[in-house]
Amino acid sequence: MSSKYYFTEVDKNAQSVYCYHNLMGETYIEPHTHEKDQFIYTEGGVVYVKTDSCTYYLPARHYMWIPAGVKHSIYPSSTEVIMRNLYFPIGTNTGSFYKREGIYPANNLVMELLLFTKKWKGDIIKSQEQQYAIVNALKVLLAQTVPQSLPLELPQxxxxxxxxxxxxxxxxxxxxxxxxxxxxxxxxxxxxxxxxxxxxxxxxxxxxxxxxxxxxxxxxxxxxxxxxxxxxxxxxxxxxxxxxxxxxxxxxxxxxxxxxxxxxxxxx
CATH class of the missing domain: 1.10.10.60 (Homeodomain-like)
Structure with missing residues (x-):
């Protein structure tokens, strides 16, 4: 699949949760937006996420939540960085957690759910009941396990x-x-x-x-x-x-x- 999947594939199915893992080797992902919310987890280095207002420093073993419509670019600190991405449809009853950018440590529950998804790629739809239940549980868990985001950003x-x-x-x-x-x-x-x-x-x-x-x-x-x-x-x-x-x-x-x-x- 093209490395430009985030332009062509993520939003094709508005109702799916889109998975893309093991994104390595790119040193710069140009500014773009999604119609879905993005969960990005990283290992092996630091990922710099730049929006119009801030530069975020996403360290290893942490994740960032990026709401739909937020323009951002991504700079991995090296080609050794592993990034794991889940893109979620905008929910109708989501809390304030899902409406703002933030960086959070990945706790054991989040890590275990990510283990289930690490070999999945592409659209996960509701008819795939087991897979969809896991990614949906991950999303629900995020807002319930972190009190507030870490102050890991600097204003532009x-x-x-x-x-x-x-x-x-x-x-x-x-x-x-x-x-x-x-x-x-x-x-x-x-x-x-x-x-x-x-x-x-x-x-x-x-x-x-x-x-x-x-x-x-x-x-x-x-x-x-x-x-x-x-x-x-x-x-x-x-x-x-x-x-x-x-x-x-x-x-x-x-x-x-x-x-x-x-x-x-x-x-x-």
């Missing part, structure tokens, strides 16, 4: 100056940056740069920069060749304890715990 800048500054921060993530020096480099005062972050992104410089560093480290943590101390330096931290504490506050677990929990579970 609209101001041209901030676009350039964030590109610079991203490209020089291995160095530690401070607001006054950064502002001076871009011929701004620190107060004006602080206000620009708050106005355009709705968050402070330090919050944005801290999350950017931690989210980038998620990708590095998938590579066993790097020690956690090396990764701390790769995202601009001179202190391993500071990096570990900051990572824990955002991700809910220490880098070493995160690394251990992200081995491949659903093999192709």
């Amino acid at each position: 800048p609209s101001d041209g100056r901030l676009i350039n500054i964030i590109e610079y921060l991203t490209n020089n993530i291995n160095k530690e940056h401070f607001l006054p020096e950064l502002a001076s480099s871009f011929r701004m005062t620190d107060k004006s740069l602080y206000r620009l972050f708050k106005k355009d992104l709705g968050m402070s410089f330090i919050r944005y920069y801290t999350q950017l560093r931690v989210f980038k480290s998620l990708e590095y943590l998938m590579n066993p060749d790097y020690t956690i101390s090396e990764i701390a330096h790769m995202v601009g931290y001179n202190s391993l304890p500071t990096f570990s504490t900051t990572f824990s506050k955002i991700m809910g677990k220490r880098p070493s715990e995160y690394r251990k929990s992200n081995e491949i579970y659903l093999e192709p």
Whole structure:
């Protein structure tokens, strides 16, 4: 089947649940929308999901819910990433969970149901009673097992100056940056740069920069060749304890715990 299945096949049957697993090898999936809600689960790396307003960082062993009609593009961190997709018809009695984008950890119940679906491809229709019951149970389970989405997104800048500054921060993530020096480099005062972050992104410089560093480290943590101390330096931290504490506050677990929990579970 063509790698462009998400343009041609997903919405052909409006009533089906469409399955597509083992999507590997693509480094960029261009912006598109669906008439169905999308469940995307990943292993083996980080997947960047970009919408008009945010860039989401979907780490291994997590899933993202993308409501129908939300324009998005997808950037796997490497060709080794495994993505598993289920596309659901829009329900008539769905709760607020299904109406908003969000990233959630995949618990054991979700993982077990995914095991049933991992070799399925294409449309699952109601007449396929056993298969349809499993994917429908998975959808119902999602809203009942997670209290709220994880804060794993960063807003997209609209101001041209901030676009350039964030590109610079991203490209020089291995160095530690401070607001006054950064502002001076871009011929701004620190107060004006602080206000620009708050106005355009709705968050402070330090919050944005801290999350950017931690989210980038998620990708590095998938590579066993790097020690956690090396990764701390790769995202601009001179202190391993500071990096570990900051990572824990955002991700809910220490880098070493995160690394251990992200081995491949659903093999192709």
